[in-house]
Amino acid sequence: MGANVLVFAERREGSLKRPALEALSAARSAADILGGSVVVLALGSGAAAHAEELGKHGADRLLTAEAPWLDMYVPEAYAATLAAAAGDVDAGLVLVPATSMGKDMAPRVAAALKTGMLSDVTDLEASADGTLRCTRPVFSGKANAIVAIPAARPAVASLRPNVFPVKETGGGAAETGSVEPALAEDKVRVRAVRLEKPAEAELDVAEASVIVSGGRGIKGAENFKLIRELAEPLGAAVGASRAVVDAGWIAHSHQVGQTGKVVSPNLYIACGISGAIQHLAGMSSSKVIVAINKDPEAPIFKIADYGIVGDLFEVVPKLAEAVRNLNS
Ligand SMILES: Cc1cc2nc3c(=O)[nH]c(=O)nc-3n(C[C@H](O)[C@H](O)[C@H](O)COP(=O)(O)OP(=O)(O)OC[C@H]3O[C@@H](n4cnc5c(N)ncnc54)[C@H](O)[C@@H]3O)c2cc1C
Known part of the structure; x- marks a missing residue:
């Protein structure tokens, strides 16, 4: 497995979520050390429109599957498509934001890739020899575990939102390419039917600074x-x-x-x-x-x-x- 880093770009109602840009910035730093590229996967209608924003934050390539049935989170199809993309781009590391969606998806991706995963990572260190070290809080935040992943690839990690800074790299638009969803629509067993928002338009604590x-x-x-x-x-x-x-x-x-x-x-x-x-x-x-x-x-x-x-x-x-x- 290579040194490329694959990032899942979570979207909601057509916009990129900030934790996706945080994961992308962490991916860029890791890829620069590992000597690989950063590839982003975004799903749903209009996903290719993020090429510029993602490029500005460090993405080299953007892969999209723009089928409208992927506009809302479809757990099996999202996980299968990300896992397939990891193989296609020879990813050594797959990063997913540890949002509600990412927490559901990352273990499915790791299982599909038959690899381990690190959840809720708060620090990620890559070394030029390819070693990855992740820090993650354990025992309800009373201690931090520092976990080294010397060889097993690809590694899958979910990154805690609001911890990794969003960095602009000044890069141009990411090169775009399309992929097919790795699961056909008629094979999907679980579908979200609609998004219900709370009556009051309040800021979500999970995303607030x-x-x-x-x-x-x-x-x-x-x-x-x-x-x-x-x-x-x-x-x-x-x-x-x-x-x-x-x-x-x-x-x-x-x-x-x-x-x-x-x-x-x-x-x-x-x-x-x-x-x-x-x-x-x-x-x-x-x-x-x-x-x-x-x-x-x-x-x-x-x-x-x-x-x-x-x-x-x-x-x-x-x-x-x-x-x-x-x-x-
Ligand atoms: C399995 C499990 C899971 C749990 N999960 C969670 C969780 O996710 N989140 C969570 O929060 N708790 C959780 N709890 C509950 C947790 O143990 C505490 O009971 C809870 O956090 C206490 O809430 P509190 O601090 O608001 O209340 P209290 O512990 O009653 O504290 C109230 C505080 O207010 C102060 N106070 C009172 N009047 C004033 C005043 N006028 N001005 C200033 N200060 C004042 C008091 O001095 C006191 O320190 C969980 C418990 C269990 C067993």
Whole structure:
């Protein structure tokens, strides 16, 4: 197997998702060291239109299968097509964003290629001798495993969103080519029929670069307005602990943690959240963590970069006001 790196470019409603560009930037860095090319696979109508954007971020080639039935995620067909492309382009490494879609797809691809996979990778190091080393959080984020893949190829890895920086390489449009879906439409056993979006057009915590989260300390569903008043001027998504989701104060789509979403924003503000290990599992890789809690012994302070010991009902409105003043 060669030194080429194959990246799956996740799209939603015709647009590339940011984690795809993150994976592409990581692929470019690895391919430069391994001495290979970066090939991207994008599926669904209009996929070839991304040639310029992908080229600008380091793709040498873009392979597309533009059948309209691939517009929405079709697990078996997507995985089969990516696995087939890995063989066609002689890939040594296949990278998939560790989004909901990527987490579902990457193990299927690894199984089809009869190789191992590394999920939720937060660092990827390639060496000129072809060795790959990946870092991935284990034990709910309490430790990092550094895994070397000396020989087994192709290696499949999913990359945690919001961790790898998006880099522009200044390259021209990627060279395009088309492939056939590796599974015929009539052989597909599972199909998505429609995409249902939440009624409120809210930022998804999994994709946000700033998150303000509320925990049981906010005392009631009605007080999420306080959290939203800080989130809004920051352009932040609203997150939550499981305790408040279980209490029915906010939808599960906002939950951060072991049984919620894993997030890595630039800034995570935890308001009235104690910092249980299951919550930390979802947010400890945030770049800057701010905790607001009235209990100075709350475990969240152990991982916070900035801690405010105080009543959130006083602190949060003051912070919101300060941000609004800064914005104006
Ligand atoms: C299998 C399993 C999976 C789980 N998965 C998740 C998960 O995905 N996500 C998750 O979050 N949890 C998860 N949990 C639950 C987790 O163990 C905790 O119970 C939960 O995170 C606690 O939520 P909390 O911090 O909001 O509440 P609490 O632990 O009750 O903490 C509330 C905090 O608010 C502070 N506070 C109270 N009033 C104020 C005030 N006025 N001003 C400032 N601070 C105040 C308190 O000092 C306290 O620290 C899981 C548990 C299990 C067993």
